[in-house]
Amino acid sequence: MIFDVEHYDCLIIEDDPATLHLLITYFEKNGLTCKSVICGIRGLEALERGLPKVILLDLTLPNLHWYEVVLEIRAKNSSKNIPLFLFGETKCADMNAKIKNMGVTGVIPKPFCLKDFDILRKYASKPLIDNITLWNFEDNE
Numbered sequence: 001m002i003f004d005v006e007h008y009d010c011l012i013i014e015d016d017p018a019t020l021h022l023l024i025t026y027f028e029k030n031g032l033t034c035k036s037v038i039c040g041i042r043g044l045e046a047l048e049r050g051l052p053k054v055i056l057l058d059l060t061l062p063n064l065h066w067y068e069v070v071l072e073i074r075a076k077n078s079s080k081n082i083p084l085f086l087f088g089e090t091k092c093a094d095m096n097a098k099i100k101n102m103g104v105t106g107v108i109p110k111p112f113c114l115k116d117f118d119i120l121r122k123y124a125s126k127p128l129i130d131n132i133t134l135w136n137f138e139d140n141e
Contacts, residue, residue, distance in 0.1 A: 059088030
């Protein structure tokens with residue numbers, strides 16, 4: 001169990017300020033607490049200081065490729081079980097195969113509508129116990 005770590009609902013890793021503002025506003029209006037960062041390196045640093053119930057990661061970020069960010073998140077015991085959603089273009093079959101095998105919870109394609117993110121609210125509503133977000137798999141069907 002980790003002590004003195006901040007807990008919140010959603011970590012958003014997105015480099016576009018307009019998209020970031022839109023998502024934060026939407027989630028907060030729906031009762032979620034959010035932290036946001038503009039690059040993968042900052043996202044990994046944020047996970048050292050706090051544990052979200054769900055992570056939303058843009059597929060096109062400066063400095064660290066989304067693939068490297070996901071590998072780092074999944075390599076750490078504190079974050080390996082946090083539901084992780086990617087959002088962006090995934091037209092390439094090779095990319096879809098990589099995503100499927102990396103422990104990614106889901107993908108939200110761009111362009112998106114805000115209702116596409118309602119699934120994150122479902123995951124964020126579950127309790128966080130000992131760094132593991134718990135949910136009933138039957139709820140996902």
